Amino acid sequence: MYHTTIANKVRYLKETKEGQDKMGSEYERILREGRRAGRKAGIEAGIIKGRKEGEELNKVQIAKNMISNGLSIEMVSKCSGLSIEKVIQLAEPKAV
Numbered sequence: 779m780y781h782t783t784i785a786n787k788v789r790y791l792k793e794t795k796e797g798q799d800k801m802g803s804e805y806e807r808i809l810r811e812g813r814r815a816g817r818k819a820g821i822e823a824g825i826i827k828g829r830k831e832g833e834e835l836n837k838v839q840i841a842k843n844m845i846s847n848g849l850s851i852e853m854v855s856k857c858s859g860l861s862i863e864k865v866i867q868l869a870e871p872k873a874v
Contacts, residue, residue, distance in 0.1 A: 838868065845869045 791797035841858040845868060854869075855862045 838864075841865055841868055 791801050837858045837860055841854050841860050841864075844854045844857060845865070849857075851862060851865050851869060854860070855865045858865070860868075
């Protein structure tokens with residue numbers, strides 16, 4: 779009984795203009811929802827990435843300020859959360 783109902787519904791969707799229109803509309807709705815969800819996820823990922831990059835830039839700026847105020851490499855690393863290697867790189871004079 780249930781299989782007959784499903785078969786009739788599938789036949790209606792496949793073989794009638796109304797059914798095909800309904801399937802097309804549903805397909806377009808699903809695509810819109812997928813795009814919307816994809817955009818939202820992309821925006822959220824971009825916000826997270828931007829925050830991380832901003833935090834890293836802030837650490838670098840703080841470390842540069844500490845270096846210019848004469849703090850040791852180890853202290854700058856400890857306070858800024860940057861690796862000693864990164865602090866050493868920041869402390870090196872830049873060639874022009």
